[in-house]
Structures are given as structure tokens and as C-alpha cells.
Amino acid sequence: MNQQQETDQLFAGVDLGGTSIKVALADCLGNRMLTRAIPTHSHRGAIDVVQRIGTLIGDLLNQSGKAPEQLHGIGVGAPGLVDVHEGVTKFLPNFPTHWRDVPVTAMLQEHFQVPVRLLNDVRSATLGELRFGHGCNHPRLTMAFFSIGTGIGGGLALQGKLWLGPLGAAGELGHQTIIPDGPRCGCGNRGCLEAIASGTAIAAEGVRLMRCGLAPSLHESIDGNADRVTVREMTAHADQDPPLKEALIEAAKSIGIAAANVVTILHPDMIVLGGGVAEMGPLLTDTVRQVIRERVGMMPTDNVRVERSLLGEHAGLQGAIALAMGPVELSGPIVEGTH
Known part of the structure; x- marks a missing residue:
């Protein structure tokens, strides 16, 4: 992949909350280009919520004027316990049904055909602070x-x-x-x-x-x-x-x-x-x-x-972008995401 192709890469970060879903489209340096928030409406169920996340990512791609194939990764921060290796939510305490065993990454990857990675929302915010905040230097x-x-x-x-x-x-x-x-x-x-x-x-x-x-x-x-x-x-x-x-x-x-x-x-x-x-x-x-x-x-x-x-209120979203940009190196295993 040449340098021009790398600079054309886009990444989507998703900060999933009990009240709202924030999604950002970022460039290869992690700079947010477009950001939008919608109500979570978690009472409609996990499938509806994940489908609307996918729709919102698609809308931002259309708004950016970029080609869909320029999207190279999606990162999702979720408020609860998740299986980072399988990309499955295990227990989201403030959501109806607690989202037990919801294959979030597989559902999004089926739509976009790019790596999708899932992480707890505050661990995602910690990652954001590492990559783009106090840990930057x-x-x-x-x-x-x-x-x-x-x-x-x-x-x-x-x-x-x-x-x-x-x-x-x-x-x-x-x-x-x-x-x-x-x-x-x-x-x-x-x-x-x-x-x-x-x-x-x-x-x-x-x-x-x-x-x-x-x-x-x-x-x-x-x-x-x-x-x-x-x-x-x-x-x-x-x-x-x-x-x-x-x-x-x-x-x-x-x-x-x-x-x-x-x-x-x-x-x-x-x-x-x-x-x-x-x-x-x-x-x-x-x-x-x-x-x-x-x-x-x-x-x-x-x-x-x-x-x-x-990063203030944007820590979680920036962490989701960092998650989208590549496997996260851990003190332990690496979060590779689904492919």
C-alpha cells in the first residue's frame, strides 16, 4: 500500500452509551472529520441499535464524499463487560436484556467488510488518553x-x-x-x-x-x-x-x-x-x-x-477511533478484532 492510499484511509469510532450513540469518522491520524450523535433507544433491542450504528456510519461516509472502500476499521466502546477477543458483549448493566452474547463486531463487519474491534467504554477512553491525550508524548x-x-x-x-x-x-x-x-x-x-x-x-x-x-x-x-x-x-x-x-x-x-x-x-x-x-x-x-x-x-x-x-468528553470517542486504527497492544494479549 502506497503513502497516498494510507492517507486516504478512514476510520469510524463509536461511543455507545445508555442515552446516546456518538459516531465519528476520522482520518489516518485520528483527527475527527465528522461527528454525529443519535438517541440509543436501547428499549428497541440490540439488533436495532447495532443496525442504526451501521446506518449512521454509512451516512457519515456519504456526507464525507469519500468512497466506502476508504473505510479501513471500526472501533466500538460499550458500557459494560465485553469479550474483546470474540467481539461479543457479555453484560451491559444499563441496557434491556443486558446484551448477553450479542456479536456486535460480526454484525458490523458483515455490513462493512472491515476489521471491527470492541472494548469497554472506559477502557476505550483510557486508550484515547494514551494515544491522543496525556500519553501522546x-x-x-x-x-x-x-x-x-x-x-x-x-x-x-x-x-x-x-x-x-x-x-x-x-x-x-x-x-x-x-x-x-x-x-x-x-x-x-x-x-x-x-x-x-x-x-x-x-x-x-x-x-x-x-x-x-x-x-x-x-x-x-x-x-x-x-x-x-x-x-x-x-x-x-x-x-x-x-x-x-x-x-x-x-x-x-x-x-x-x-x-x-x-x-x-x-x-x-x-x-x-x-x-x-x-x-x-x-x-x-x-x-x-x-x-x-x-x-x-x-x-x-x-x-x-x-x-x-x-480529551474531556471526547475521550471515549477518540479511544474508539484509536481502536479502529489497528490492533491494540496490551500488557497481555492483543485485541485483533474480527476479519
Whole structure:
């Protein structure tokens, strides 16, 4: 294949979520050319959802004016447990029927006749950060990625390679036990980080404070509508409503404890914080740094950086593009995809 043919190659990245499906068409350098989002409508079933993903990829190809044969790969990030070798979803907890044994890669490959690769969505975001974010200029980066949004997911990279473990499930950083016998988590455990410091958990505390009369500035801003309480709104009013700031800091401390656990076990170069909760900014990153310093006593932590994701909300989509661009080198087997 000559250089001109290589530069003409296109790749499709798919970020499959419970609410929306984001699809991007990218060039051979991973630059997004076209991006579009549609509702997931997961209640219609897996076959319908995958078919609409295929239709959307086709629409983007038509819109780009490029020939279909210029598409050279598709990467899909899915929110749950997947078999990366067979390209099959095993358990998507927030989808009807949980998508058990849905052959996503085979269904898409039958339509497009190109390699298709499947990965958990947050591991995909971790890959995006490796290829196009903080890892771009650090090819041997060891990193823990926390995606803190509605829930808390995670991913691990060892010397520039994803670590997935034997089931592809390594890196579920949100399901560390932080408070024994704490609130029940969706995974069935009690006291998981996700149950106490996800965007959902933080917002619930914001609602409680507002209804108790302890967040008057927030109440006025959103007309007392509990549905409008978000981490972003809480952060915006944290200086006017000190109890909100306390709640945010307490959540950040829990994330810091989880990060300190990872530092003790892995001693990474970097802790990367992504997802909507990372919009807390320095209130989150500075607190996490402080907790790591306080709680990790077995080794120096001055060189462990705590940073926000450079890709923000696009980390998952960029990771899916990276997945589409070629087999992913892992600390273990390689995700080859179906052919």
C-alpha cells in the first residue's frame, strides 16, 4: 500500500452509551472529520441499535464524499463487560436484556467488510488518553484513568499498554470499597466509590442540602428544581453555599482515597480524572493530590501527577477511533478484532 492510499484511509469510532450513540469518522491520524450523535433507544433491542450504528456510519461516509472502500476499521466502546477477543458483549448493566452474547463486531463487519474491534467504554477512553491525550508524548506512560460521571469507571495502562486482565474487566476503579457497610452500589456491593462519589451521588447530596435550606444560592439559581442539581451547578455556587463546598470536598476526598490505593499498588506516573465530575476543576485535583500525599506512606509520591483528561468528553470517542486504527497492544494479549 502506497503513502497516498494510507492517507486516504478512514476510520469510524463509536461511543455507545445508555442515552446516546456518538459516531465519528476520522482520518489516518485520528483527527475527527465528522461527528454525529443519535438517541440509543436501547428499549428497541440490540439488533436495532447495532443496525442504526451501521446506518449512521454509512451516512457519515456519504456526507464525507469519500468512497466506502476508504473505510479501513471500526472501533466500538460499550458500557459494560465485553469479550474483546470474540467481539461479543457479555453484560451491559444499563441496557434491556443486558446484551448477553450479542456479536456486535460480526454484525458490523458483515455490513462493512472491515476489521471491527470492541472494548469497554472506559477502557476505550483510557486508550484515547494514551494515544491522543496525556500519553501522546509519553509512549511508556503508566496511568490510572478515572471516569467520574453518572457512575465511575476506570482503566489502567502499564508502560503505554492497556491492562485488561483475563476477562477484559481490569480497571473497575469505581468499585473499590471505600466505606465498609456504606450505601448499596449498583454492582451489589456496599460502600463502593461509585456509590458515594459519582456525579449521581454528589447531586443527591446537593438536593438534600438544598431541601434542608443549606444551599440558598443554588436554590435561587435553579428555582428549587431538584432535577437541575448537578455537580457543575454545585461547583458554581460552592463559595456562596459552604455546605455545598464541603460536600464536594468530601466526595473529592473519597476519590483521593481510591487514587491513593491505586498509587500504593501500581505507583503510576499519572492519575487522570475524566468525566463530568472532573469539571470541579482544582477543587477535585488539588484535593486528590493532597489525599495521595497524606495516605501513601510507603513511597514518595511527588512525581505522581494528578491531571484532568486532556480529551474531556471526547475521550471515549477518540479511544474508539484509536481502536479502529489497528490492533491494540496490551500488557497481555492483543485485541485483533474480527476479519
